[in-house]
Structure formats: C-alpha cells, structure tokens
Amino acid sequence: MADTLELGLERPRKRLFIALMSLSLVIVAAIGYGVWRVSYLGLREISEYLPGIIGGLFAAVIIVTGLGIVSIVGAIMGLPFFSLFQRRTYALINALFPIAVLLGKIFGVSRRRIERSFVAVSNQIIHQQHIKVHANELLVVTPHCLQLASCPHKITRDPMANCKRCGGCDIGALVTLAEEMGFHFFVVTGGTLARQTVKKIRPRAVLAIACERDLTSGIQDVYPLPAVGVMNIRPNGPCYNTHVDINLVREEIERMLIHDEKDNENG
Helix, strand or coil: CHHHHHCCCCCCCHHHHHHHHHHHHHHHHHHHHHHHHHCHHHHHHHCCCHHHHHHHHHHHHHHHHHHHHHHHHHHHCCCCCCHHHHHHHHHHHHHHHHHHHHHHHHCCCCHHHHHHHHHHHHHHHHHHCCCCECHHHEEEEEEHHHCCCCCCCCCCCCHHHHCCCCCCCCHHHHHHHHHHHCCEEEEECCHHHHHHHHHHHCCCEEEEEECHHHHHHHHHHHCCCCEEEEECECCCCCCCCCECCHHHHHHHHHHHECCCHHHHHHC
C-alpha cells in the first residue's frame, strides 16, 4: 500500500461518497415535496385520494432509500449489510450519482475522488457479505494499459498463452498468480469487451483492475454479480504503462476464495 500512495493514488475516503449521496437524497426529497405541494390542488381535483397516494408512494421511496444509505454506513462501520437493501442501494446509486457529481463540482470535489470513494464503499459492502467462491468461479479482468506499451505481443483475450512474462509490466505477475490460484484472467480493451467476457465466463464473482471511472461503471453494470474493484496506479498518466499493487490483488482474491481441503493439505 505504501508503494501505491507513493505513486500518487490517495487513500479513498468512504464518507465522501456517503455524504454526497445523502445530500443528493435530501435535495431530491425537497424538490419532490415542492412539486407535490404545487400540484396538490390539481391532483385533488382528479381525486381527493390522489394527493395522499402519490405523496405516500414518494415518501416510501425516500424512506427506503434513506434506509439503504443507513445500511451502507453500517457496512462501513463493520455491521452486516442487509441484502434487502442491496438491489435498491445500487439502483439508488445509479439514480443519484449524477447529482452527487454535480454537488462535488459545487463543493470543489473532483469526479475522480467521488468515484474512488464509491469503489471503496462498494468493496466494503462486498467484504461485509463474506462472499466465497471457488477459484474457477472467479474472473479477474484488467485493462490493456497495464501491458507495457512497447510490448510486441498481443495478450488481449488470452494473456495466459501469449504473455512472455518478461517482467516489463505487471501482466506477467498476474498470469503467474492466475496459474497459482486457478482463477480466470483476461485483459480487455474496454467496457464492452469486459461485459462480453463476463457473459462468456459466467463467473460467480469478479475482481476488476481499472481506473475509477471504469470501475464505477463496471461495478454497476455487472450487478447483481459481486464485483471488487482494485484501482490501477498511473505514474505515467492515464491509460499508459499503468501498474497495480499485486499484493493488494492477492489479498482481495484470498478474501473471496474457498480453500478446498486438498489445497489446505498441499499447503
């Protein structure tokens, strides 16, 4: 982790995302209430029960959403994350994320920091669920920018066969890790290919290595499939000769893997 911080990838703050999402919910609730009040008389002319029905439905949505945020806060504090709110939570994130980004601009918070905070929160939720899969049920995907730009070998789609493990980039270390632990490993050129790979492999869990933007969209895209995100390190700028903390990748994979008795005996 020290190396990661030295290369300029600041530690994500989970409370940033929670604060912006909470404020976004308050704003949506206030706007919704204002619209309801303005339209109250018109709704009452249609039916005397209509204002109450619409108001009740809107209040229920706000309450459930608020409970989802409370559940996320609980997960960050180490409490169990209630699966009842999981689907609603990610639907909430999709709906309120643009508002959170807009609020971030107003308060001088970059989109990258918000996305980094979201990834940290999402990872914490996955950790709290204690998801366990066999190695052959886990898919690890990474962007092609992790490959050395001057490398002549085409490793997209099949790094296990085509990577020469020269040590010039981190792909070789990931290939070695995949052989050692037994998970599926693919290098992709973008979100479309990543989604195609998920459909082809049909894993029960995913670990993705990417930048904040791609991780944020990818985690939401593959839901309800559990996906852990590990941010790449960009000493040369985005999308060029990036790196990843291999120890962190191993740690996250170890969290998710079921260790068979045979493995334990060999160990």
